[in-house]
Amino acid sequence: MAEAILKIFRGTREGGELAEYRVPVAPGMVVLDALHHVQKHQAPDLALRWNCKAGKCGSCSAEVNGRPRLTCKTRMDALPQDKPITVLPMKAFAVIKDLVTDVSWNYRVNKKIPPFQPRAVTEWKMYQPDIDRVQEFRKCIECFLCQNVCHVLREHGKQEHFGGPRFFVRVAALEMHPLDGLSRTHLLKDQLGLGLCNITKCCTEVCPEGIRITDNAIIPLKERVVDDFYDPWHWLLRKLGKKVSKSVAEH
Amino acid sequence: MDISYHDVLLVGGGGAGLRAAIAAAETNPNLSVAVVSKVYPMRSHTVSAEGGAAGVIKPGDTLDDHAYDTISGGDWLCDQDAVEIFVKEAPEELLRLEHWGCPWSRDPDGRIAVRAFGGMKKMRTWFADDKTGFHLLHTLFQTTLKYNAVTRYDEWFVTRLLVDEGRVQGVVALQLMSGRIQAITAKSVILCTGGCGRVFPFTTNASIKTGDGMALAFQAGTPLKDMEFVQYHPTGLPFTGILITEAARAEGGHLINKNGYRYLQDYNLGTPTPQPVLRNMELGPRDRLSQAFVKEVEKGHTTDTPYGPVVHLDLRHLGEKVINTRLPFVRELCLKYENIDPIKELIPVRPVIHYMMGGVHTDNNGATPLAGLYAAGEVACVSINGANRLGSNSLPELLVFGARAGRAAALAAMEQRTPSEHAISQAQDEKARLEEQFLRKTAGRERVATIRSEMHQAMESGAGIYRNQTSLENAADKLRELRERFRDIGLDDHSLTFNTELLAALELSFMLDVGSAIVESALHRTESRGAHQRTDFAGRDDQNFLAHTLIFRNPDGRIRLEKAPVVITRWPPAERVYGVKPDVKEVAAR
Numbered sequence: 001m002a003e004a005i006l007k008i009f010r011g012t013r014e015g016g017e018l019a020e021y022r023v024p025v026a027p028g029m030v031v032l033d034a035l036h037h038v039q040k041h042q043a044p045d046l047a048l049r050w051n052c053k054a055g056k057c058g059s060c061s062a063e064v065n066g067r068p069r070l071t072c073k074t075r076m077d078a079l080p081q082d083k084p085i086t087v088l089p090m091k092a093f094a095v096i097k098d099l100v101t102d103v104s105w106n107y108r109v110n111k112k113i114p115p116f117q118p119r120a121v122t123e124w125k126m127y128q129p130d131i132d133r134v135q136e137f138r139k140c141i142e143c144f145l146c147q148n149v150c151h152v153l154r155e156h157g158k159q160e161h162f163g164g165p166r167f168f169v170r171v172a173a174l175e176m177h178p179l180d181g182l183s184r185t186h187l188l189k190d191q192l193g194l195g196l197c198n199i200t201k202c203c204t205e206v207c208p209e210g211i212r213i214t215d216n217a218i219i220p221l222k223e224r225v226v227d228d229f230y231d232p233w234h235w236l237l238r239k240l241g242k243k244v245s246k247s248v249a250e251h
Numbered sequence: 252m253d254i255s256y257h258d259v260l261l262v263g264g265g266g267a268g269l270r271a272a273i274a275a276a277e278t279n280p281n282l283s284v285a286v287v288s289k290v291y292p293m294r295s296h297t298v299s300a301e302g303g304a305a306g307v308i309k310p311g312d313t314l315d316d317h318a319y320d321t322i323s324g325g326d327w328l329c330d331q332d333a334v335e336i337f338v339k340e341a342p343e344e345l346l347r348l349e350h351w352g353c354p355w356s357r358d359p360d361g362r363i364a365v366r367a368f369g370g371m372k373k374m375r376t377w378f379a380d381d382k383t384g385f386h387l388l389h390t391l392f393q394t395t396l397k398y399n400a401v402t403r404y405d406e407w408f409v410t411r412l413l414v415d416e417g418r419v420q421g422v423v424a425l426q427l428m429s430g431r432i433q434a435i436t437a438k439s440v441i442l443c444t445g446g447c448g449r450v451f452p453f454t455t456n457a458s459i460k461t462g463d464g465m466a467l468a469f470q471a472g473t474p475l476k477d478m479e480f481v482q483y484h485p486t487g488l489p490f491t492g493i494l495i496t497e498a499a500r501a502e503g504g505h506l507i508n509k510n511g512y513r514y515l516q517d518y519n520l521g522t523p524t525p526q527p528v529l530r531n532m533e534l535g536p537r538d539r540l541s542q543a544f545v546k547e548v549e550k551g552h553t554t555d556t557p558y559g560p561v562v563h564l565d566l567r568h569l570g571e572k573v574i575n576t577r578l579p580f581v582r583e584l585c586l587k588y589e590n591i592d593p594i595k596e597l598i599p600v601r602p603v604i605h606y607m608m609g610g611v612h613t614d615n616n617g618a619t620p621l622a623g624l625y626a627a628g629e630v631a632c633v634s635i636n637g638a639n640r641l642g643s644n645s646l647p648e649l650l651v652f653g654a655r656a657g658r659a660a661a662l663a664a665m666e667q668r669t670p671s672e673h674a675i676s677q678a679q680d681e682k683a684r685l686e687e688q689f690l691r692k693t694a695g696r697e698r699v700a701t702i703r704s705e706m707h708q709a710m711e712s713g714a715g716i717y718r719n720q721t722s723l724e725n726a727a728d729k730l731r732e733l734r735e736r737f738r739d740i741g742l743d744d745h746s747l748t749f750n751t752e753l754l755a756a757l758e759l760s761f762m763l764d765v766g767s768a769i770v771e772s773a774l775h776r777t778e779s780r781g782a783h784q785r786t787d788f789a790g791r792d793d794q795n796f797l798a799h800t801l802i803f804r805n806p807d808g809r810i811r812l813e814k815a816p817v818v819i820t821r822w823p824p825a826e827r828v829y830g831v832k833p834d835v836k837e838v839a840a841r
Binding site: 115 | 290293294296349350352355356357359360361362364379382385389390393394396403428459490491584588589590698700742744746748749751
């Protein structure tokens with residue numbers, strides 16, 4: 001049976017190092033299986049999160065050979081066999097232990113976003129193409145790989161001023177819901193810092209759900225912010241006290 | 252020791268837990284509601300429910316039809332008053348979710364779409380793509396954010412219930428990130444921890460489904476009900492156990508043996524038709540389909556693989572368009588995990604442990620016999636599922652009974668006093684136990700992984716699709732031995748920060764209790780009904796066993812079994828009939 005060498009980060013907030021483990025490779029095996037093998041036979045104290053092992057729960061994010069991935073969806077045979085496989089925790093979040101990071105910041109951002117608020121409608125009719133559009137955004141499993149790879153968070157540490165791609169997707173799912181009655185453009189502009197995104201599409205590239213984050217969520221939201229706040233015609237109407245779009249949420 | 256105070260406390264943050272939290276917060280906005288979950292709520296196993304949620308919404312369908320399908324599907328072990336509540340409130344709950352933003356898939360005229368499902372004689376299963384549970388859970392989670400009264404304890408593991416003066420007064424929990432152990436008190440507690448599929452080796456269940464809530468209740472003296480009824484889903488992927496949704500058969504998929512023959516026709520499940528027919532062949536109930544698989548293995552009609560015998564699910568005749576639009580997730584899973592494209596190839600499948608019909612004994616409001624303790628969702632047994640749950644009944648169940656338990660627990664909490672001194676001193680004892688038994692002990696010789704795999708082996712060979720007295724007694728003996736050996740468990744990791752080995756040990760101790768409850772209950776029921784098939788007692792015995800099994804653990808640790816009556820309202824026990832003759836035209840239109 002073939003053997004793979006894994007170099008896994010072992011450590012805590014205070015620091016750590018890469019430890020090397022040898023793991024037999026079986027057909028169909030994914031990186032998470034290899035991590036479990038290490039945990040079962042060599043390092044029972046290896047800390048990692050996992051749950052569904054089917055790409056749905058979003059728990060097992062890590063950086064495999066430098067690329068943010070779900071370890072349950074990364075097959076060993078898709079990685080170069082002749083080199084060690086490095087497995088590191090997500091860099092944009094503080095390490096708790098080994099591959100486990102503190103992702104609680106994401107939930108604080110989420111709390112800022114007003115949930116679905118239906119328009120005063122008489123009939124709950126919606127059409128499948130509209131549903132398909134929001135389902136694309138609602139597919140997000142919150143693995144936070146997009147947050148991890150986004151340079152605004154990863155390199156510039158703008159956590160206090162920027163919501164990150166995950167939450168632009170979240171807002172898009174609400175804003176584009178055919179029966180939602182709120183506008184969240186104020187929030188996008190002032191609190192989630194949408195303007196800081198310079199559409200490098202890194203988030204789209206790593207999304208395990210294939211959500212076209214930049215094209216379908218971020219760019220249309222940027223357009224809405226521009227319409228609501230920077231369009232001279234709308235500016236004039238606002239000055240005259242006219243409502244220009246959906247009622248803007250109070251924050 | 253740190254102590255925090257709440258009014259209503261949820262153990263578990265999946266669908267039932269979040270629905271209950273919303274119901275409690277809506278019942279009285281002044282109550283403080285805590286959701287204690289060992290994972291972030293969005294990681295909960297509700298995300299894995301694919302196919303849909305049953306609820307009567309279309310003209311031509313009736314509540315009585317849904318009730319009858321559920322009761323006959325459950326082989327008459329369902330409490331019919333509970334089923335009547337369930338079918339009536341299910342569509343109300345599903346519409347409420349729509350109003351909270353859940354994107355249900357639509358018909359061309361813009362109304363809710365429904366699809367066919369196994370054991371249902373009308374199309375009544377609502378769906379959101381093939382990620383219904385996922386969308387449902389996300390909707391509930393986002394909705395909880397509206398309520399400031401809801402406090403979340405994410406990644407906290409509950410190790411025991413605090414019980415004093417005959418009522419539950421809170422829990423002791425361990426924070427994974429820090430290793431901190433603290434008392435979280437409450438005036439009522441709702442268990443929403445899901446099932447215990449991880450007691451078995453081959454399961455669709457995620458790793459968190461270790462029966463925590465069942466064990467917590469059992470250890471506190473609350474009975475578990477109908478634990479012998481364990482559902483095998485007929486179509487799991489071999490090796491990974493990943494589920495291929497029943498919707499694949501509802502859309503017209505065929506199950507074939509190694510000769511390419513649709514073998515279900517040999518098992519009293521009807522005759523093959525070109526289009527799927529409700530309650531016929533592949534749309535029969537899960538217990539009967541899984542049992543047919545075992546018979547095919549015995550006849551030598553299955554295909555051997557490195558991961559055991561398999562049959563095949565054939566979707567090829569549905570064509571690329573149907574597969575890509577109606578079953579995209581099925582295709583994605585097959586491509587990703589089996590390197591198989593269902594448009595061109597057969598999908599190997601075998602039965603896989605999927606769901607527990609049994610659970611913590613509750614009434615129709617989720618209340619258990621222990622004051623202040625409630626349960627809802629898979630952890631509970633109301634019972635609407637009887638001896639076999641129908642596909643797409645579990646999501647509406649967690650909504651209907653999650654909401655009921657949340658309301659009832661909120662009302663109960665409003666009448667209770669703050670926790671007693673004695674309850675808090677129990678928390679001190681529990682903290683000392685955890686430290687002594689796991690964190691400070693260095694001499695333990697047994698290892699978590701070893702005991703766990705021996706437990707898996709015992710459960711699979713003793714309490715599988717077919718059981719008998721010998722197989723069950725062997726399993727019971729083995730589990731007794733393992734519980735004894737567990738006392739000598741030793742950890743290699745004694746750290747406080749995110750100690751996953753400690754978590755695995757605590758979960759294992761819960762699973763050993765729950766596994767024993769399954770085996771003892773199965774020994775007690777000397778008949779065959781639904782998912783519980785005894786080779787030594789073939790056939791249903793209504794004379795003696797039209798009754799629920801209750802299993803208790805006495806304070807001295809001994810186990811006691813009792814029977815409880817089944818509530819029959821309008822549907823007297825009858826034979827379960829599936830399958831149609833070829834001339835019947837009740838075709839499931841796509």
